[in-house]
Amino acid sequence: MTVRQNHPIGVFDSGMGGLSILRALRRGLPNESFIYLGDSARLPYGTKSKETVIAYAKQASEILMEKGIKALVVACNTASGHALDEISEMLAPRPVIGVVKAGSLAAVKASEESGILVLATESTINGGAYEREILSLSPKTKVYGRACPLWVALAEEGHSMPKTSLQELAVPVVRHGIRGFSKTPNTVLLGCTHFPVLASYLTAQLPRGTKLVEAGETVASELDVVLKNNDLLNADSDKSPVVSYIATDNRNRFLKVGQFFLGEKIDHVELVQIGGVGGRQY
Numbered sequence: 001m002t003v004r005q006n007h008p009i010g011v012f013d014s015g016m017g018g019l020s021i022l023r024a025l026r027r028g029l030p031n032e033s034f035i036y037l038g039d040s041a042r043l044p045y046g047t048k049s050k051e052t053v054i055a056y057a058k059q060a061s062e063i064l065m066e067k068g069i070k071a072l073v074v075a076c077n078t079a080s081g082h083a084l085d086e087i088s089e090m091l092a093p094r095p096v097i098g099v100v101k102a103g104s105l106a107a108v109k110a111s112e113e114s115g116i117l118v119l120a121t122e123s124t125i126n127g128g129a130y131e132r133e134i135l136s137l138s139p140k141t142k143v144y145g146r147a148c149p150l151w152v153a154l155a156e157e158g159h160s161m162p163k164t165s166l167q168e169l170a171v172p173v174v175r176h177g178i179r180g181f182s183k184t185p186n187t188v189l190l191g192c193t194h195f196p197v198l199a200s201y202l203t204a205q206l207p208r209g210t211k212l213v214e215a216g217e218t219v220a221s222e223l224d225v226v227l228k229n230n231d232l233l234n235a236d237s238d239k240s241p242v243v244s245y246i247a248t249d250n251r252n253r254f255l256k257v258g259q260f261f262l263g264e265k266i267d268h269v270e271l272v273q274i275g276g277v278g279g280r281q282y
């Protein structure tokens with residue numbers, strides 16, 4: 001299949017957290033159409049083995065490939081860390097970019113060779129992708145990693161709680177995540193799609209002046225360059241770009257929780273079954 005400039009860009013995450021990456025991409029590339037896939041049937045990826053993450057990520061990317069995307073952004077940090085090579089090979093010649101490189105670049109720029117604390121899922125931290133990427137960009141930087149598995153659940157469930165209840169829960173959970181780092185390095189990287197919605201609670205627990213970094217804007221700049229280099233940037237600003245959404249399970253939950261991460265209402269979500277699971281409507 002020939003890919004054209006007016007084809008959409010795929011964005012894939014294990015769930016809805018990647019909608020915050022989509023938001024940054026839409027801001028940075030306003031002429032582009034996007035198809036977002038959240039693998040809601042199989043979230044979380046962050047507690048799974050590398051092999052399982054690769055298998056899941058390839059299946060999800062295949063669905064987007066069949067929808068005719070011209071490029072893919074792997075918004076899920078766990079999938080970017082484990083499966084970027086496999087997905088790139090499968091989608092070639094379409095360009096594929098992940099969030100690990102962009103997040104690392106943003107963190108290295110902010111830290112100016114002092115330390116970086118990476119907060120991410122267990123699978124991302126154990127796989128060491130951020131550490132490798134940061135050290136390849138800045139070998140003198142000290143990199144610390146901390147898995148914060150509870151934060152994913154808190155970010156997903158927080159939307160349905162009154163703000164005061166969320167605050168009551170978020171403070172100890174966030175504190176627990178950064179335990180032992182009473183004096184954190186000057187830069188803290190949010191290496192998980194779900195963490196930006198907890199940023200205000202985290203900032204309140206960090207020493208004043210700590211820089212909190214996320215990948216969104218850097219991914220948008222990288223995508224812009226990659227599309228230009230591949231002659232795939234949509235120069236046609238006359239037609240309104242289209243953004244569509246796919247969930248692999250529980251469409252109603254996606255409609256309800258998704259807006260919390262996207263920052264705006266989602267009107268329609270297509271339901272697709274994946275790997276023989278999901279595809280249920282509630």
Ligand code: DGL
Binds near residue numbers: 018045075
């Ligand atoms: N999307 C995942 C990531 O960014 C977080 C949620 C999960 O564990 O699936 O690593």
